[in-house]
Amino acid sequence: MGPGCSSLAYGALQELGPFRVHSDGKTLFRNRYAWNNAANVLFLESPAGVGFSYTNTTSDLDKHGDRNTAADNYIFLVQWLERFPEFKGRDLYIAGESYAGHYVPQLAHTILRHHPTSFLNLKGILMGNAVINDETDLMGMYDFFESHALISEDSLVKLKNNCDLKTESASVMTEECAVVSDQIDMNTYYLDIYNIYAPLCLNSTLTRRPKRGTTIREFDPCSDHYVQAYLNRPEVQAALHANATKLPYEWEPCSSVIKKWNDSPTTVIPLIKELIGQGVRVWVFSGDTDGRIPVTSTKYSLKKMNLTAITAWHPWYLGGEVGGYTEEYKGKLTFATVRGAGHQVPSFQPKRSLSLFIHFLNDTPLPDTSRY
Amino acid sequence: MGPGCSSLAYGALQELGPFRVHSDGKTLFRNRYAWNNAANVLFLESPAGVGFSYTNTTSDLDKHGDRNTAADNYIFLVQWLERFPEFKGRDLYIAGESYAGHYVPQLAHTILRHHPTSFLNLKGILMGNAVINDETDLMGMYDFFESHALISEDSLVKLKNNCDLKTESASVMTEECAVVSDQIDMNTYYLDIYNIYAPLCLNSTLTRRPKRGTTIREFDPCSDHYVQAYLNRPEVQAALHANATKLPYEWEPCSSVIKKWNDSPTTVIPLIKELIGQGVRVWVFSGDTDGRIPVTSTKYSLKKMNLTAITAWHPWYLGGEVGGYTEEYKGKLTFATVRGAGHQVPSFQPKRSLSLFIHFLNDTPLPDTSRY
Numbered sequence: 185m186g187p188g189c190s191s192l193a194y195g196a197l198q199e200l201g202p203f204r205v206h207s208d209g210k211t212l213f214r215n216r217y218a219w220n221n222a223a224n225v226l227f228l229e230s231p232a233g234v235g236f237s238y239t240n241t242t243s244d245l246d247k248h249g250d251r252n253t254a255a256d257n258y259i260f261l262v263q264w265l266e267r268f269p270e271f272k273g274r275d276l277y278i279a280g281e282s283y284a285g286h287y288v289p290q291l292a293h294t295i296l297r298h299h300p301t302s303f304l305n306l307k308g309i310l311m312g313n314a315v316i317n318d319e320t321d322l323m324g325m326y327d328f329f330e331s332h333a334l335i336s337e338d339s340l341v342k343l344k345n346n347c348d349l350k351t352e353s354a355s356v357m358t359e360e361c362a363v364v365s366d367q368i369d370m371n372t373y374y375l376d377i378y379n380i381y382a383p384l385c386l387n388s389t390l391t392r393r394p395k396r397g398t399t400i401r402e403f404d405p406c407s408d409h410y411v412q413a414y415l416n417r418p419e420v421q422a423a424l425h426a427n428a429t430k431l432p433y434e435w436e437p438c439s440s441v442i443k444k445w446n447d448s449p450t451t452v453i454p455l456i457k458e459l460i461g462q463g464v465r466v467w468v469f470s471g472d473t474d475g476r477i478p479v480t481s482t483k484y485s486l487k488k489m490n491l492t493a494i495t496a497w498h499p500w501y502l503g504g505e506v507g508g509y510t511e512e513y514k515g516k517l518t519f520a521t522v523r524g525a526g527h528q529v530p531s532f533q534p535k536r537s538l539s540l541f542i543h544f545l546n547d548t549p550l551p552d553t554s555r556y
Numbered sequence: 557m558g559p560g561c562s563s564l565a566y567g568a569l570q571e572l573g574p575f576r577v578h579s580d581g582k583t584l585f586r587n588r589y590a591w592n593n594a595a596n597v598l599f600l601e602s603p604a605g606v607g608f609s610y611t612n613t614t615s616d617l618d619k620h621g622d623r624n625t626a627a628d629n630y631i632f633l634v635q636w637l638e639r640f641p642e643f644k645g646r647d648l649y650i651a652g653e654s655y656a657g658h659y660v661p662q663l664a665h666t667i668l669r670h671h672p673t674s675f676l677n678l679k680g681i682l683m684g685n686a687v688i689n690d691e692t693d694l695m696g697m698y699d700f701f702e703s704h705a706l707i708s709e710d711s712l713v714k715l716k717n718n719c720d721l722k723t724e725s726a727s728v729m730t731e732e733c734a735v736v737s738d739q740i741d742m743n744t745y746y747l748d749i750y751n752i753y754a755p756l757c758l759n760s761t762l763t764r765r766p767k768r769g770t771t772i773r774e775f776d777p778c779s780d781h782y783v784q785a786y787l788n789r790p791e792v793q794a795a796l797h798a799n800a801t802k803l804p805y806e807w808e809p810c811s812s813v814i815k816k817w818n819d820s821p822t823t824v825i826p827l828i829k830e831l832i833g834q835g836v837r838v839w840v841f842s843g844d845t846d847g848r849i850p851v852t853s854t855k856y857s858l859k860k861m862n863l864t865a866i867t868a869w870h871p872w873y874l875g876g877e878v879g880g881y882t883e884e885y886k887g888k889l890t891f892a893t894v895r896g897a898g899h900q901v902p903s904f905q906p907k908r909s910l911s912l913f914i915h916f917l918n919d920t921p922l923p924d925t926s927r928y
Contacts, residue, residue, distance in 0.1 A: 331703030333844050333851045333881055333893050336869035371871055374926045375878050381753065381845065381896040386876055397769070472705050473753065479705045497708035499743055504758050506747050509705055521705050524753040554746045 187253070187283050187445050190235035193437035194281075196227040197411045198403075199530035200537065206394035207404065209413030215400050217534035222542045223277070226264070230287075231256050233442040235415075235435055236426040249447035254290040258298070261291075265303050272303035277310060277545065282477060282527065285314025286448065289455040296462055308465030308516075310544050313477040313527045316468075316485040317451040322349050324481025326368070332380060334475070335371050339364055376405065377475040379526025385409070403531045408437055453489055460515040467518045467544045471525030471532060472508065479521050486519055500550035507536045510550050520550060559620070559655050559817050562607035565809035566653075568599040569783045570775075571902035572909065578766035579776065581785030587772050589906035594914045595649070598636070602659075603628050605814040607787075607807055608798040621819035626662040630670070633663075637675050644675035649682060649917065654849060654899060657686025658820065661827040668834055680837030680888075682916050685849040685899045688840075688857040689823040694721050696853025698740070704752060706847070707743050711736055748777065749847040751898025757781070775903045780809055825861055832887040839890045839916045843897030843904060844880065851893050858891055872922035879908045882922050892922060 197205055202218040205211075219225050229235035231253045233245045265272050276295075280288045288309050295306045315321060326349075330340040343349075347361035357365070376382045385406035390413055398404070414420055415435045421427045426435075433441060460466055468486065470479040491513035499506045500520065508521035522529045522536050530537035543550050569577055574590040577583075591597050601607035603625045605617045637644050648667075652660045660681050667678045687693060698721075702712040715721075719733035729737070748754045757778035762785055770776070786792055787807045793799045798807075805813060832838055840858065842851040863885035871878045872892060880893035894901045894908050902909035915922050 327703075331699070331852070333842075333855070336883070337855070339869070367868065371869070371881070374871065374873070374876070384877055470705075480703070483705070483709070496739065497711070497743070499746065501746070504746070505756055509743070511708070 187248070187250075187286075187448075188234055188439035188442045189283070190229045190435075190437055190439075191227045191280075192229055192235050192415065193408070193411055194528055194531075197414070198407045199528050200225070200534075200541075201227070204400065205407065205410040205414045206398060207391040207406070207410055208394050209390040209410045210417060211394055212414075213394070213398060213400070215534060217400065217530070217538040219530070219538060219541050221538065222545055224271070224274075228257065228260060230260070231442075234439045236421075236424075236431075238429065238431055240429075245442050246444045247446065248442055249445055250286050250290055250449065251447050253287060254294045257287065257291045258294045261295070261304055262302055273305050275307045276305050277308050278306070279310040279312075279541075281312035281314065281529070283315050285311050285316045285477075286452055288314070289452050289459055292459055292464060293455055296459070296464070306464060308467065308544065308547075309459065310467045310469070310541070312469045312529050313471055313474045314468065314482070315452075315477060316456070316482065317453050317488060319350050319450070320484035320488060321477055321481040324478055324484045325475065328475055328478035328480040329368065329372065331480070332475070334375070334380065335368050339367055339371075343368065372475070375475070376526070378528065379471070379473050379532060380475045381473050382526055382532070400534055407531075412437060453485065456517075457489060460517055463516070465516045465544075465547060467520065467540075469508075469520045469522060469529065469540055471527060471529040472521045472523055473525060473532075474527040476527050482519065486513075486517075489517075491515065491517060495549075498552055500552060501554045502536055502539045502551070504554050506554075507533075507539060507550070510552075512549065518544075518549075559622075559625070559658075559820075560606055560811035560814045561655070562601045562807075562809055562811075563599045563652075564601055564607050564787065565780070565783050566900055566903075569786070570779045571900050572597070572906075572913070573599070576772065577779065577782040577786045578770060579763040579778070579782055580766050581762040581782045582789060583766055584786075585766070585770060585772070587906060589772065589902070589910040591902070591910060591913050593910065594917055596643070596646075600629065600632060602632070603814075606811045608793075608796075608803075610801065610803055612801075617814050618816045619818065620814055621817055622658050622662055622821065623819050625659060626666045629659065629663045630666040633667070633676055634674055645677050647679045648677050649680050650678070651682040651684075651913075653684035653686065653901070655687050657683050657688045657849075658824055660686075661824050661831055664831055664836060665827055668831070668836070678836060680839065680916065680919075681831065682839045682841070682913070684841045684901050685843055685846045686840065686854070687824075687849060688828070688854065689825050689860060691722050691822070692856035692860060693849055693853040696850055696856045697847065700847055700850035700852040701740065701744065703852070704847070706747070706752065707740050711739055711743075715740065744847070747847070748898070750900065751843070751845050751904060752847045753845050754898055754904070772906055779903075784809060825857065828889075829861060832889055835888070837888045837916070837919060839892065839912075841880075841892045841894060841901065841912060843899060843901040844893045844895055845897060845904075846899040848899050854891070858885075858889075861889075863887065863889060867921075867924075870924055872924060873926045874908055874911045874923070876926050878926075879905075879911060879922070882924075884921065890916075890921075 200219040203212040229237040231248050232239035278288050288311050292309050295304045329335045342364040383405050388406050388409040470482045472479045493511055495512045497511045500510045508523045510520040512518050522533050525533040572591040575584040601609040603620050604611035650660050660683050664681050667676045701707045714736040755777050760778050760781040842854045844851045865883055867884045869883045872882045880895045882892040884890050894905050897905040
């Protein structure tokens, strides 16, 4: 999400963290598929201006971009290890989703550049529904819309003929491109594009008591609101030792104080290839009902990388069901889909996402036979 | 489903009927989105050999096909009206799914051929995830598999290059085609191809009491088994006045006594065009997560019909959410998808399917604006 979205808002409290927030905005319930069943997990709200991360120099907020985020994240990791030296030298993995398709390989790259002077023992990276390569990301999104019957073949053809999908720059948009873009926007406007089959949040009012029948298996589309209420509670902030400086703005899932983003390469493919070359384990996964950075986009981006497949595209299993599909490539890159998951994979398929995470950590292939 | 599947097993007791069977196989719960909220609904198990429909002449079971099914269905309707003359002249609609893509237009055609000597006042037909045109149905299925990341692009290309999708005849299958077909079968074998995102029925044992938390909103993948147990209970059969002749076989959701199907045209497109030409209202719908006769197949089949669109492909709404997408064509043909539904649309999206049914009956366009 983002840039500018918080990993507490999504990762920790709606996806893979140990707790989810009830509809009352003040109590929690357990996520028994939390990723810290398998590893120590750190969540980072970055860069300054996101969530509880802040700067004392307001003008810093206009200087943000991929470069200083990577630098800041690196400094955070090094200093965190100074503060908790018992973790020095432990295996380190970096995971993220969406715009973390930039953050994750960029941070990995920064770590490797400082190797071996730091105590950061980077083993692998894991990226879900990740922004990787603007052109294929965009093309894949529209192809996904068409193949999932959200837009017509006619609209898709018109779009491809009239729009410059390489730049997507409004300044060069033709009249014909504007018309078909509007049409496409209208067709997807009242849809949760982050999971095309999910319900919308139609009533975000907090309930007096936790909603009945709440379960980790069914994601509540209004969770964003519960988390926002929860993290703005003074006692929660005090318990987290957060917001000690009394920020003049509310905690928000996605930052509205960061208004400018100065650098964002159109592709991170060269970076990923470099990491593979240096022996870093790379797993890329994709919730297959996400329409924002859909599986199609990731497929196109991987194709651009010209990797050599060492297994055929095949199902992987969990509990006798298809968990998704996967393919492995030379150079320790694994691509896997998670069946029935949207953009925030662990929100929609917590059990499948934990299984994927464990296999990633253990560097073992996803199970390719059903138990039957 | 089928040929050979029962409309009691699916339509009545798992989809659009007033009751569903509990996991105990003996008690019922209400479907508040039953289609008989909007019309009188008759379910027909046809031809003889399907469900409780039978023949006293065993050799009849080898003579079945589309032609005698249409003839039998017509005779059923005429005689039913003789028995219940108060319904003579009422507006009549025929609806069905899957192989009913054959049954429905064929019965409609038979009715029109006898017009006006019968009292059958046929107004329209409604077909869901329907078998329409073998070649496009098959091509659409494989394209759907690929675009939904169940199979690789490579497999799809190999299939198209090596298999004769026009005939799909095993006798002409090349070695290369067999290899890629096997690969595709393996990739979808442990998947419910009738709803690619649905869970499988992993334990079909009946429960002593109705499963807790049963709701019309969440379809139980083991329902088939509950229905089978229910319809084989002697007291249920007695109450239905069914199986009075004591059939030597169990009631089954899909017939195993019909082993041969003698005639099945490769396309019903000419028939549908003829019906449109005669002013019959035709609505075609498609649950968009079905992989068996997917939305892609129906799109390709409609394209073959060379219709003139009178509206652009756009969302339709229910309760502030996208119910699906729709397009209307000259000549009273409407195509609509139902979002998040598999092959048996009312099983997975009962509310959306009832809304669609009501708009079909009323001949009103599906709502094209959200309430917001």
